[in-house]
Amino acid sequence: MDTDKNGKPWAKYGALRPGDHVIVADGFDCMPAGAMLEVQGNSHEGLWISCSHGRHSLLGQLDDDDNSLLGIYVAEGSPQE
Numbered sequence: 001m002d003t004d005k006n007g008k009p010w011a012k013y014g015a016l017r018p019g020d021h022v023i024v025a026d027g028f029d030c031m032p033a034g035a036m037l038e039v040q041g042n043s044h045e046g047l048w049i050s051c052s053h054g055r056h057s058l059l060g061q062l063d064d065d066d067n068s069l070l071g072i073y074v075a076e077g078s079p080q081e
């Protein structure tokens with residue numbers, strides 16, 4: 001599924017870059033629903049966001065299509081740097 005149950009698209013791993021911002025859905029015990037977080041990382045380590053455990057790897061959120069990130073939305077108006 002590349003969208004949530006309401007049809008809102010998940011962020012796509014291949015389109016995210018460090019410095020982009022994402023918003024997390026509910027269902028995480030390490031991040032509050034609706035939190036806006038900056039994407040960090042690099043091509044070597046992969047991309048991650050900060051959570052209460054430290055680094056929350058976005059690779060761990062990949063759906064079967066290896067691109068959609070379950071529970072992760074692109075932040076509207078995310079500054080592109």
Ligand SMILES: [Zn+2]
Binds near residue numbers: 030
């Ligand atoms: Zn986490």
